[in-house]
């Protein structure tokens with residue numbers, strides 16, 4: 440069923456002001472935004488309009504009680520100008536998991552998909568084609584309903600914005616294994632893409648930056664003995680030839696990149712273990728020369744190799760291998776995303 444999305448095109452595109460050969464990450468936005476409002480118990484008024492400031496009442500609950508969730512995905516354009524998304528239904532499902540946990544209304548899948556596709560059609564000129572860049576797509580929802588009572592809002596806004604973006608990280612990445620702070624706790628909201636999770640990461644991350652690292656590797660909140668995530672990415676560790684990642688739980692986000700890597704690894708006979716990884720095991724492997732790779736996995740960076748880590752005042756270097764799992768998975772995933780290889784999984788969705 441085609442939804443009746445109102446289209447309010449802007450008069451003058453901003454695209455000629457943008458240098459597509461030197462794109463930052465998530466700072467430049469396309470001309471339009473998709474918006475839909477949840478009022479009186481129903482989603483209504485779907486519209487694509489200029490991406491410009493919006494008005495909210497200062498008592499909107501987003502400002503006070505943090506009902507705010509988001510997703511991150513990418514759109515790519517192939518050599519023939521066809522536009523593709525990567526596993527977008529999974530983003531929609533996860534947004535709704537986050538919505539349920541934060542007492543926010545679910546978005547119907549067809550509203551999400553039709554809004555997304557229509558926006559990409561209208562702003563398709565904004566999808567970069569240079570290697571390493573893409574159109575980063577940010578669906579998000581927040582409480583627009585007013586009142587200072589600490590209870591769920593009665594109205595919400597859902598939007599999809601798009602930002603032509605270059606690489607998320609550049610240069611050598613080192614990480615600090617966290618011993619004090621936690622990103623998420625049992626029974627909490629770590630598995631949701633809830634805005635507050637990221638706000639809570641900034642302070643410990645800043646402490647790590649002041650010590651000379653780029654990112655924090657999160658450990659479990661209870662014992663800090665087990666490795667869980669790397670910044671806002673899932674983490675993979677290669678010891679010998681075995682690829683290890685933590686199982687998902689309350690505290691760990693179920694990443695689409697992570698599960699794609701696990702599938703590709705299985706199909707290429709790469710030995711994988713999904714199990715708890717202790718910090719002591721990783722430190723010991725580093726000392727013994729068995730620690731081959733550590734990398735983060737997430738939509739923004741796809742795969743982000745880690746060059747070294749710090750733990751208890753000591754620094755450990757990862758070897759510089761010529762043939763890494765990280766580059767193998769990155770190539771495979773990007774080839775599927777950009778339509779330069781077959782897609783045996785049906786992950787690529789044509790817009």
Ligand SMILES: *Cc1c(COP(=O)(O)O)cnc(C)c1O
Nearest residue numbers: 671672673692694695696737738
């Ligand atoms: C978004 C996110 C990831 C990666 O998920 P993808 O679906 O691969 O983008 C991992 N960890 C956290 C905390 C995240 O927010």
